[in-house]
Amino acid sequence: MRAHSPSSPLGHVVVIGGSMAGLLAAHVLSRHAERVTVLERDHYEAGSGPRSGVPQSRHTHVLLTSGMEALEELLPGVVRELEDAGAPNLSIPADLGVWQAGQWVSRANPSRPVMTGSRPLLDHVVRGRVLADPRVDVRTSTEVTGFLGGPDRITGVSVRGRGSDHQEYEELEADLVVDATGRGSRTPEWLTALGAGAPAEEVLETGRAYATCVFETDDAGSPDQVKGFYIVPDAAQPFGAIILPAEGDRWMVTLSGPRGQAPPTDPAGFVDFAAALPHDAPHKWLSTARPLGRPVGYRHTANRRRRYDLAARDRTGLLVVGDALCMFNPVYGQGLSVAALNAVALGRALAAPDLPSTHSLQRKVLRSSRGAWDVATGADSPMPGATGDAVRSGLVERLLNRYLERVRVRVPGDPVVCKAFRDVLFLKAPPTSLLTSPRVVFRTLLRPAIPTPPDLPTP
Ligand SMILES: Cc1cc2nc3c(=O)[nH]c(=O)nc-3n(C[C@H](O)[C@H](O)[C@H](O)COP(=O)(O)OP(=O)(O)OC[C@H]3O[C@@H](n4cnc5c(N)ncnc54)[C@H](O)[C@@H]3O)c2cc1C
Numbered sequence: 001m002r003a004h005s006p007s008s009p010l011g012h013v014v015v016i017g018g019s020m021a022g023l024l025a026a027h028v029l030s031r032h033a034e035r036v037t038v039l040e041r042d043h044y045e046a047g048s049g050p051r052s053g054v055p056q057s058r059h060t061h062v063l064l065t066s067g068m069e070a071l072e073e074l075l076p077g078v079v080r081e082l083e084d085a086g087a088p089n090l091s092i093p094a095d096l097g098v099w100q101a102g103q104w105v106s107r108a109n110p111s112r113p114v115m116t117g118s119r120p121l122l123d124h125v126v127r128g129r130v131l132a133d134p135r136v137d138v139r140t141s142t143e144v145t146g147f148l149g150g151p152d153r154i155t156g157v158s159v160r161g162r163g164s165d166h167q168e169y170e171e172l173e174a175d176l177v178v179d180a181t182g183r184g185s186r187t188p189e190w191l192t193a194l195g196a197g198a199p200a201e202e203v204l205e206t207g208r209a210y211a212t213c214v215f216e217t218d219d220a221g222s223p224d225q226v227k228g229f230y231i232v233p234d235a236a237q238p239f240g241a242i243i244l245p246a247e248g249d250r251w252m253v254t255l256s257g258p259r260g261q262a263p264p265t266d267p268a269g270f271v272d273f274a275a276a277l278p279h280d281a282p283h284k285w286l287s288t289a290r291p292l293g294r295p296v297g298y299r300h301t302a303n304r305r306r307r308y309d310l311a312a313r314d315r316t317g318l319l320v321v322g323d324a325l326c327m328f329n330p331v332y333g334q335g336l337s338v339a340a341l342n343a344v345a346l347g348r349a350l351a352a353p354d355l356p357s358t359h360s361l362q363r364k365v366l367r368s369s370r371g372a373w374d375v376a377t378g379a380d381s382p383m384p385g386a387t388g389d390a391v392r393s394g395l396v397e398r399l400l401n402r403y404l405e406r407v408r409v410r411v412p413g414d415p416v417v418c419k420a421f422r423d424v425l426f427l428k429a430p431p432t433s434l435l436t437s438p439r440v441v442f443r444t445l446l447r448p449a450i451p452t453p454p455d456l457p458t459p
Contacts, residue, residue, distance in 0.1 A: 004175070008034040009355045011175030014157055015039070016144045019054050020123065020336055021322020022180030023130040024074055024343035029178070030135035032350045037172070038138040039159060048124035054182070058296045059212040059330070060242050060252040061119035065112040066427035067337025070344045075129045079115070082125050086247030087117025088227070092422065095227040097456050099279055101234065101409040104457045107226075109418040112426050114333075116228070116244040118252065122336070145169075147177065147187075147318070151196035154317035176358070178319045183300065185324035199311045203388035204377045205302040206329065207259030208233075208240075213270055213295035215251040217288065226456065229282045233258075233331065234408070235382045239276045240331060243285065251289065256331060259385050262299070267291040281456050301329050303376045303390060309363045316358050319365065321346070326369040329380055334372040337427055341368040374431045375424060378404065406444045407434055413450030417443050 004011040010033040015026045018040030030036045042053040050057040063071070072079050083089055090096065091111035098105040115122075131138055141162045148171055149155035156173040179187045188198035228251070233240035238258035246252050255263040255273055263273045270291070274283040305326045308318075322339045345368035349356050356364075381392040382401050392400075410417040420440045423429040434440055 004034060008032060010034070010350075012037070012173065013176045013178065014172060014174035015178040015180055016157065017180035017182060017322075017324070018042075018044075018127070018138055018140070019180065019182060019322075020126065021182075021324070021339035021342060022178070023126055023136075024071075024340055025178050025180055025319075025321050025346060026136045027074060027130045027133065028343045028347040028350065029176075030133060031347075032355075033135075033176075036136050037174075038136060039142045039144055039157070039172075040138060040140045041143040041162060043141050044127065045120075048118070048120040050120050054119070054123070056298065056330070057119040057123065059119070059210065059298060060116075060244055060254040061122065061336060062242075062244065062333040063115040063122065064333060064337040064426040065114060067340050068113060068115055070337065070340035071126070074340060074343055074347070075126065078125065078129060081129070082115060082117055082122065085117070085121055085125055087115050087121055088245045088247075089113055089115055090227055090244070092230075092426075093418070097226040097229045097281060098232070099230070099277075100232045100411055102237070102278070103412040103452045104279075104454075105412040105418065106415070106452050107457045109415045110422070112422055112428070114426070116246060116252070118246045118250075119336075121247055144181075147190045147194055148173070149194065149317060151191075151194055152312065152315050154194075154315070174317070176317055176319060178321060179324045180320075180322045182323040183327050185306075185320070187318075187320060187324060188306070196315070197311060200307045202305045202307065202390040203302055204329075204380050204386060204390035205388050206380050206383045206386050208256050208301045208329065208331065208383075209259075209262030210254055210256045210298040210301065210330065211263035211265050211270060211273075211295040212252065212254040212298070213267065214246075214292045215253055215286070215289040216249060216292055217251070217290070229285075231277050231279070231282060235384060237278050238384070239278070241274060241277050241282045243282055250292065253286065258383075262297065263295070265295045265297045267294060270295045279456075298330075301331070302388070303328050303373070303380060305366075305369075305373055305390070307366075309359070309366050313359050319346075319358055319361055321365055325366060326373060328372055328376040332372070332376050332379065332425070334376065334427065338369045338372045341372075341427070344368065371424075371427050371430050375427070378431060403444065404434070407440070409449045410444060410447070412452045414443055414447070416440060 013033045013036045018038045093105045094111040161168045228244040231241040240256040242254045349364045
């Protein structure tokens with residue numbers, strides 16, 4: 001990076017993509033830049049509706065404990081603002097019927113908070129906060145079409161306006177370009193067009209398919225005594241369900257199935273599909289609720305990580321964040337939290353007395369998504385039909401999987417194992433903590449699993 005004034009050493013920063021990862025990165029970078037320009041292909045909807053550039057926003061989105069804390073660190077007061085806007089704040093497992101490894105998880109086990117408002121609501125609140133800062137400028141209906149510069153140095157982007165009859169092309173210079181364009185990122189192609197190599201990719205695909213539908217009930221009441229359900233799929237039981245409250249007395253319902261058994265996208269078929277779940281409580285509740293519109297399907301659920309940190313150590317001017325860098329099987333609900341953790345890592349790295357190299361920033365950002373990657377690929381590796389070079393299948397991995405299976409069956413009834421497992425799942429502790437805590441190891445290897453009652457648990 002070129003040197004600029006000590007108070008704004010980054011010069012002009014262009015962030016491509018004005019969704020969660022891009023906005024949070026822009027917020028952090030604005031403290032170290034002369035100016036930050038966010039380029040967003042979409043026109044932001046007035047209010048908080050889904051938009052085409054984030055098609056997954058029609059699906060259930062959970063913000064994990066780690067994501068809530070990271071977001072609060074970046075934008076103090078934002079959790080309260082989300083609650084005031086109607087986003088439910090639930091304690092897990094106290095508030096939910098969580099089914100794992102053939103049993104209900106005891107609701108008396110130690111809990112942690114998650115937020116379950118709709119994705120458009122979350123985006124709306126975060127966008128309002130970030131764009132209120134005059135140091136962040138946003139240009140909507142503006143699509144980036146490629147990079148300027150050469151293989152070793154990215155010096156800007158080419159853009160075209162959208163939505164008008166005549167599309168105007170323009171070149172925009174920048175000292176740092178941040179790619180936050182999500183799952184469809186074209187940075188590998190844009191780098192190739194400049195004569196630079198595309199990054200190595202790690203992939204793990206289970207072929208799971210999802211469908212989501214919004215429901216309402218007559219009395220806006222909770223399903224039975226719980227505030228929702230989370231039916232966790234695993235190698236032995238491949239059907240999953242997430243039923244969670246959202247703002248406006250609505251329920252977000254996502255069902256998932258293995259390769260070849262996708263949930264139907266007609267309302268009646270969607271409800272029938274829930275009969276395949278391992279307990280009948282979610283199906284019973286769905287049968288009494290009313291769908292608001294048709295279910296929406298989703299199939300691109302592979303875990304994919306692009307190793308920009310391994311390529312071109314000397315390249316300057318390009319940083320990749322959010323889903324464009326590392327995307328996860330959505331069943332684990334991690335992507336938003338990781339976008340916030342990426343921004344926190346970026347902010348901490350930039351707080352160092354000397355401006356870090358882009359390569360060093362990239363490594364730190366990637367490291368902040370590592371826990372989520374290890375959780376998702378660790379849980380997906382034993383799934384039937386899992387493919388890709390990130391599948392862990394060696395002897396050590398098989399032993400590790402056997403150990404983790406023992407952990408999973410102890411989660412429902414053992415408060416110590418449940419707490420440790422939930423901390424890993426909510427990205428509050430690394431997966432290795434399940435192997436290094438003597439209490440967890442003792443209970444996992446030497447104590448039998450504690451059975452929980454077969455009926456939906458009361459608190
Ligand atoms: C079905 C499903 C369910 C999910 N559930 C959860 C969940 O429960 N919890 C959770 O934390 N995560 C969940 N996720 C993941 C979460 O949606 C993503 O991790 C998150 O959206 C990533 O944010 P992002 O900013 O990186 O990308 P995105 O949110 O995808 O945004 C990319 C942005 O870039 C813009 N853009 C793209 N190309 C260009 C271009 N050329 N020029 C200008 N702008 C461009 C787009 O318009 C968009 O605004 C789920 C994902 C899916 C698919």
